Amino acid sequence: MSANLSSILYLVTGVLFILALRGLSSPETSRKGNFFGIAGMILAIVVTFFSVEIFSNNLIFFISALLVGGITGSLIAYKIPMTAMPQLVAGFHSLVGLAAVLVAVSAYYSPEAFNLGTFGNIKTASIIEMGIGVSIGALTFSGSIIAFLKLQGIMSGSPITFPGQHLLNALIGALIIFLVGFLVFNQTSEVFWMLILASFLIGFLIIVPIGGADMPVVISMLNSYSGWAAAGIGFTLENTALIITGALVGSSGAILSYIMCKAMNRSFISVILGGFGAETSLDDNKSKQDQKPVKNGNAEDAAFLMKNAASVIIVPGYGMAVAQAQHALREMVDKLKKMDIKVTYAIHPVAGRMPGHMNVLLAEANVPYDEVFELEDINNDFANTDVAFVIGANDVTNPVAKTDPKSPIYGMPVLDVEKCKSVLFVKRSLSPGYAGIDNELFYKDNTLMLFADAKKMTENIVKNLD
Amino acid sequence: MEIDPFVFRLSIFILSIFIGYFVVWSVTPSLHTPLMSVTNAISSVIIVGAIVASFGSVSANEISLSNILGFIAVALAAINIFGGFLVTQRMLQMYKKKEKKKNK
Numbered sequence: 001m002s003a004n005l006s007s008i009l010y011l012v013t014g015v016l017f018i019l020a021l022r023g024l025s026s027p028e029t030s031r032k033g034n035f036f037g038i039a040g041m042i043l044a045i046v047v048t049f050f051s052v053e054i055f056s057n058n059l060i061f062f063i064s065a066l067l068v069g070g071i072t073g074s075l076i077a078y079k080i081p082m083t084a085m086p087q088l089v090a091g092f093h094s095l096v097g098l099a100a101v102l103v104a105v106s107a108y109y110s111p112e113a114f115n116l117g118t119f120g121n122i123k124t125a126s127i128i129e130m131g132i133g134v135s136i137g138a139l140t141f142s143g144s145i146i147a148f149l150k151l152q153g154i155m156s157g158s159p160i161t162f163p164g165q166h167l168l169n170a171l172i173g174a175l176i177i178f179l180v181g182f183l184v185f186n187q188t189s190e191v192f193w194m195l196i197l198a199s200f201l202i203g204f205l206i207i208v209p210i211g212g213a214d215m216p217v218v219i220s221m222l223n224s225y226s227g228w229a230a231a232g233i234g235f236t237l238e239n240t241a242l243i244i245t246g247a248l249v250g251s252s253g254a255i256l257s258y259i260m261c262k263a264m265n266r267s268f269i270s271v272i273l274g275g276f277g278a279e280t281s282l283d284d285n286k287s288k289q290d291q292k293p294v295k296n297g298n299a300e301d302a303a304f305l306m307k308n309a310a311s312v313i314i315v316p317g318y319g320m321a322v323a324q325a326q327h328a329l330r331e332m333v334d335k336l337k338k339m340d341i342k343v344t345y346a347i348h349p350v351a352g353r354m355p356g357h358m359n360v361l362l363a364e365a366n367v368p369y370d371e372v373f374e375l376e377d378i379n380n381d382f383a384n385t386d387v388a389f390v391i392g393a394n395d396v397t398n399p400v401a402k403t404d405p406k407s408p409i410y411g412m413p414v415l416d417v418e419k420c421k422s423v424l425f426v427k428r429s430l431s432p433g434y435a436g437i438d439n440e441l442f443y444k445d446n447t448l449m450l451f452a453d454a455k456k457m458t459e460n461i462v463k464n465l466d
Numbered sequence: 467m468e469i470d471p472f473v474f475r476l477s478i479f480i481l482s483i484f485i486g487y488f489v490v491w492s493v494t495p496s497l498h499t500p501l502m503s504v505t506n507a508i509s510s511v512i513i514v515g516a517i518v519a520s521f522g523s524v525s526a527n528e529i530s531l532s533n534i535l536g537f538i539a540v541a542l543a544a545i546n547i548f549g550g551f552l553v554t555q556r557m558l559q560m561y562k563k564k565e566k567k568k569n570k
Contacts, residue, residue: 017508018485024493024501027561034500034558037508038551048514052521058533062520065537069544076545077552082560085499085553092506092550095542099512102539106519110532113522125472223502230509231479237515238471240478247482249505252490256498349495356498363496363560374495 001050009047014244016040027369044241082364083321086353087151094144096226100137100233104130114237120187131180133232138196139203140225146207147218159211172202215353216260217271224253256355263349265412297448299460302424309386311342316358317351319392323454326365332458335465345372346415348396379416388420392454398439423447426457500557507550513543
């Protein structure tokens with residue numbers, strides 16, 4: 001295939017990918033969008049396949065690799081529970097990062113295959129692009145691995161900080177920039193591998209201090225990095241499909257990071273610097289010692305309150321995902337609806353561990369998406385609602401964000417659940433959320449605490465609704 | 467004076483960032499998780515580089531280190547492509563069911 005023809009077809013791939021993202025503007029068009037994405041991918045693979053010289057020896061290995069990867073990927077996609085989506089996405093990001101590193105290393109050792117010059121004499125522009133690509137790829141890989149371990153619960157979700165952390169990161173960052181520049185003058189493999197190792201290390205170090213509930217930002221950020229890594233490799237290989245896709249994915253992840261930061265009223269820099277929640281929780285333990293009274297309820301009370309309500313708003317959070325309570329919740333809502341009670345769902349942008357996490361879980365439980373509302377669309381309704389049913393959410397409902405300028409979450413947009421006539425709080429204990437601060441909502445007169453596992457409590461309420 | 471092809475690629479890159487910016491802002495927040503999984507799937511177009519790496523060879527009968535790295539990269543990217551698109555489809559299918567329900 002001629003280089004011009006393949007370039008044009010790569011451009012078509014890029015357009016198909018744009019259409020794939022465009023489709024996601026509404027659930028109706030989204031499935032068609034996904035098919036555009038698949039078509040774009042097939043086109044890119046076929047075009048590349050016909051642009052390279054095929055050696056039969058390699059072909060066997062190539063097809064085996066494709067099959068092994070394809071089957072593994074398909075099995076994962078079918079088996080994975082929806083609650084595990086955040087760690088799945090983190091795991092997938094790490095694969096993109098690692099693939100980028102492997103391609104760059106391959107190009108470094110056999111630049112002839114990529115038309116980049118000869119080993120040790122790679123064109124100046126190409127070696128810089130390769131250095132940048134391999135570096136972003138490596139840090140995407142190691143960072144995503146840490147994110148995966150944290151989300152999967154293999155590693156503690158709390159931030160890990162140590163003195164001199166920022167200085168160390170800055171030094172490694174400077175070293176990486178230096179090494180990329182140094183590659184121009186000295187293309188030895190020592191320099192190249194040092195660059196890769198330093199990038200692995202920085203990816204690890206920047207994610208380690210970031211706490212559990214900052215994960216929506218982390219995962220969006222890694223999404224963005226995986227895009228920039230692809231773009232970096234795209235520049236190295238002079239491939240427009242990769243450049244376009246990398247730019248699309250990179251900006252997509254960046255926008256999601258921005259939305260998540262805004263939803264927490266925190267600057268991107270402060271999330272990156274990490275350590276949030278680590279120091280505030282200490283003060284909180286002291287204040288917790290003077291116990292304030294809470295109203296403790298059971299499933300019967302909750303069922304009674306909801307039966308007599310005209311409207312209920314459900315506020316799901318990460319606790320619902322952990323307890324896998326979405327199906328029980330849907331059952332409860334079905335019963336309430338049969339009693340002509342108006343039920344809607346309110347979703348905070350950072351509820352859960354990744355953007356849109358709650359929406360997917362509710363969708364899985366067959367909740368129609370037109371009953372699910374975003375924060376700004378539903379926040380005024382709380383004042384006219386009888387019962388707010390908060391299941392597994394905490395910080396996103398804390399009124400302190402509106403009243404106490406000293407609070408670490410001050411200024412964060414929160415759901416105004418306290419404006420409801422009564423609030424039901426399903427929670428395992430009175431422990432504070434990830435921000436490490438007490439929720440004054442627990443001690444209000446119109447709040448009833450339901451201490452239990454979210455799923456068991458919801459199931460009990462269902463029984464009591466009959 | 468001739469323009470360096472790099473400038474063309476850079477132009478494509480910058481314009482694509484802007485396209486991405488506007489397209490992604492129009493994505494509805496309830497589909498942000500599928501957005502992440504689909505962007506993840508399409509970023510595996512890195513497989514294009516992996517294919518070149520798999521077949522790029524100086525001599526026809528020898529499988530080089532670069533080829534082996536290429537095969538591994540192909541496998542990794544394939545996990546992502548299949549896994550990413552299928553899981554996105556699975557999620558979007560759930561949003562669809564709801565719609566049917568609504569119409570009833």
